[in-house]
Amino acid sequence: MTLAAFFPFLIAALCAWLGPRLGRRTGYVAAAAFLPALLLIPELLGMPGSAPALEVTRWVPELDLHLAFRGDGFSLLFAVLIGVIGTLASLYSVAYLSEHEKFGRFYAYLLCFGGSMLGLVLSDNLVALFGFWEMTSVTSFLLIGLWHTRSAARDGAMKAFLVSALGGLALLAAVALIALGGGSTSLSGLDLSALRASPFFTPALLLTLLAAFTKSAQLPFHLWLPTAMEAPTPVSAFLHSATMVKAGVVLVAKFGLIFGTSALWPAIIVPVGLATLVWGAWLALRQTDLKALLAYSTISQLGLLMSLYGLADAEGRFAATAHLLNHAAFKAALFFVVGIIDHETGTRELPRLGGLRRALPVTFAVALLAALSMAGLPPLGGFISKELFYEAMVHQGPLYLAVAVLGSTLTFAYSFRLMRVFLGPLRAPAGAQPHEAPPGLTLPAAALALTALAFGLLPGMAEALTRTAQTALNFGAYGGYLSLWHGVTPALIATVLTWALGAALVTQADRVGDLGRRLTPRTNANTVYYSLTQLVNVFASWLIARTQGLALPDQLRIMLAATAVISGYALVRAPQVFHPFGDLPLGVLPVAALLVGGAVGVLLSRNRLTAVIVTGLTGFGTAAAFLAFRAPDLALTQLLVEAVTVILFLLAFRYLPGVRDLPRTRGRYAFDLTVAGLAGIGATLLVLSSVRFLAPPISPYYLEYSYKGGGGKNVVNVLLVDFRGFDTLGEITVVGIVALAVLSLVRLGRRGRTRTEPGAPPPEDLAPDLPAARVPVTQQERP
Amino acid sequence: METLFALLIGLLIAAGVFLLLSRSLVRVVLGLSFIAYGGNLAILTVAGLREVAPPLLTLRGPYMDPLPQALILTAIVIGFATTALLLTVALRAYQVAGHADVAAFGDNLARDPHAEDDTFADPEHQGPDRPDEPEAEPVPIIVRPRSRP
Secondary structure: OHHHHHHHHHHHHHHHHHHHHHHHHHHHHHHHOOHHHHOOHHHHHOOOOOOOEEEEEEEEHHHOEEEEEEEOHHHHHHHHHHHHHHHHHHHHHHHHOOOOOOHHHHHHHHHHHHHHHHHHHHEOEHHHHHHHHHHHHHHHHHHHOOOOOOHHHHHHHHHHHHHHHHHHHHHHHHHHHHHHHHOOOEOOOOOHHHHHHOOOHHHHHHHHHHHHHHHOOOHHHOOHHHHHHHOOHHHHHHHHHHOHHHHHHHHHHHHHHHHOOOOHHHHHHHHHHHHHHHHHHHHHHHOOEHHHHHHHHHHHHHHHHHHHHHOOOHHHHHHHHHHHHHHHHHHHHHHHHHHHHHHHHOOOEHHHOEOHHHHOHHHHHHHHHHHHHHHOOOOOHHHHHHHHHHHHHHHHOHHHHHHHHHHHHHHHHHHHHHHHHHOOOOEOOOOOOOOOOOHHHHHHHHHHHHHHHHHHHOHHHHHHHHHOOHHHHOOOOOOOOOOOOOOOOHHHHHHHHHHHHHHHHHHOHHHHHHHHHHHOOOOOHHHHHHHHHHHHHHHHHHHHHHHOOOOHHHHHHHHHHHHHHHHHHHHHHOOOOOOOOOOOOHHHHHHHHHHHHHHHHHHHOOOHHHHHHHHHHHHHHHHHHHHHOOOHHHHHHHHHHHHHHHHHHHHHHOOOOOOOOOOOOHHHHHHHHHHHHHHHHHHHHHHHHHHHOOOOOOHHHHHHHHHHHHOOOEHHHHHHHHHOHHHHHHHHHHHHHHHHHHHHHHHHOOOOOOOOOOOOOOOOOOOOOOOHHHOOOOHHHOO | OHHHHHHHHHHHHHHHHHHHOOOEHHHHHHHHHHHHHHHHHHHHHHOOOOOOEOOEOOOOOOEOOHHHHHHHHHHHHHHHHHHHHHHHHHHHHHHHHOOOEHHHOOOHHHOOOOOOOOOOOOOOOOOOOOOOOOOOOOOOOOOOOOOOO
16 A cells, blocks of 8 residues: 555656657657556455555654555545546546656646555554645646646646645644644544544534535535646546545545534535535536536535435435445546546537547447436436435435435436537537547547446446445444335435436526526625635735835844844843843953944944944954953954955045945934834843853763864864864855955956946936945946 | 843843944844843853852862853854854945945845736636637737936
């Protein structure tokens, strides 16, 4: 299992390298990435009986973070599903993608996504689960934005990422709370009774639901899924049938075992799921883009799955698992079909297409099977799982059943709307000559559609697959079984009603369309999302314009004032006890005088020469202080540096204007004085408080080993060149880089393309007291 | 003694910050030097000022703590490098801009944030579930003549 989760990443690196070399054939390599996942099939087939395997690789034990993969029936079922659809999607893309695609990038993203999804479903460690969850968000961001030159793709990727990252943060918090309450980060090792009793239970439940709803595009968060259709079609098939969007469903299914006892769990999930079912189906009915139709259909079907798993009882889990398999089969097939249509006609717009059954007979057959399964017609798998859905809803009450019937009616209607591209007279965009797609495109679709058919015709096989998850999801006691004919039950009556209503909707398509135009609200999740993002953008530019777009002194003022406020608050909150004023040794008074003289003098100086000399005073004062405090090396260095600095300043003054300060406004002057004073006070307090917390020095080690280890009696020197040699090397590098920078800056001045053009008006931001004529002529320019 | 030096460091830092906030480039550079002096002295002070021998093993102990001294030695050199670089940048800035007024150096971010109208990355792409808009008049795109910088 560990291999199954990580093998795709390895192959992804390989594909990134092979992509430019093999071109589209990289897809065959990519398909091999899911082999370890497919090798889990034997393990899955033995499943309801055999005990789940657990593979633990220690990773960060300090965080209780291990790569623990647990192959219970449900995880294995999902992993195999991902493996199958991933393989088919890889093979399909070989024929689908154009010659100019960036194959390396595409397959690398696709496989990273598949790997993180496998990790997500197999992971037994909560923290690792969160990690894989976030990786699916990131990789799907990359996949959706694959054609990043199109702004729509960027927008779609961003939207998907923002929404699912919001859920990711919620999941992080939920995972932390669960681990705290349950006393373990291992999903199978949680102390459930302790968690249920802990105060973290309800917050963790709500946060988990937020994560699941964002990922699985439940009602308020459904906005990202349709725009995620900007991804290439094989990606859509992979993301939407088997994987990313189902991550939320997986979460609800798995965590339902933890949270299902709470009445809050079904009370939130089931209504949200049913509302998503109906609303998604209603919106799907309105789409003209085939992929958008499928996207909303996915939203709707996810609502169905959510509501079933959310029931957190055996019946719901059984029905949901059965439908999960069916949905994966027919939805991936339909995406592949839409890809074929797009490929052959160059458009996905419903009104521009029609009568394709003659041109694309095989595709038509595939689409028919898949769409009938989606509509819930016998003898396909979709019919059976819908019966189970109705059965479950019958037990929940008539209101639930009515909503379920409404949702399924709409599903029925949009399934037939989808099929309209194959019916009626042939219609295709001018220039397109639709003919049957190559087998590379039709075979994966046909395989999936036949699976959907097999689920219906051989319900025993579907049941066996569903039952593999029974131990993991705790529905072993459920007595129901999959069959096309259960006798005349309330569910069957509801189904017949659904067909009648669905047929009515199909015949009254125009009126339904009119109604749709009128009923769709003007404010929806998308408008809210866009106004929110715009609000953030406007606020950010407002903030930037007022804090970062300022001239340097103003920015500094803001930063310093902020520091003053924050540290002042800290000081008030935690007042320190400082040393009393100690004795005043007379010996250091001259040093102090030098320092004070320099600091005060530079503020008063009007002449630049004076300023530099006075600064030097402080420099020499510092050197004297070093000498006084037993640091001869420092004093020597400081003296040398001081001398060089003065020379440097004098050199620079040849080209620089006078140092006399330009006038500040009165308010700024006062403000600057305050800030400077506060900074000084802060520095003093900082030094005083640090003196108080004097730690035992680590220098005895250096004193002892200076001669023994370094062979030098000047400990400071030995420290620099031996103990902290790399530090010194870094320092030398810094000085070297600075020397290069100084040199290049000085040499830049040679050409003197600095001037404003002759005769041009002076720049607006030129200080009024500095006429442009004072621009110096550099030395090199002189003849 | 530490208290005295703490006060002196405060003074140096205050002078440095005041210089840093001034409009003249050279004074900004000088201000940074003052902050560097203050910082170096602070490291020395925090390590404790004691009347013991310098860390030269030829002398008789006890010795001063050598570690802060090594740190300061690095800091002095780096400080010098910073001053040199800043001074050159100041020089260059003066050559380019023709003045040494820090406050007058523009910042690109200071340009009007609303200069680009706040459209989405893709205005058509607001999501397929948007209501059908009535046919709207096409909005004329105003092309402003680009003024010469």
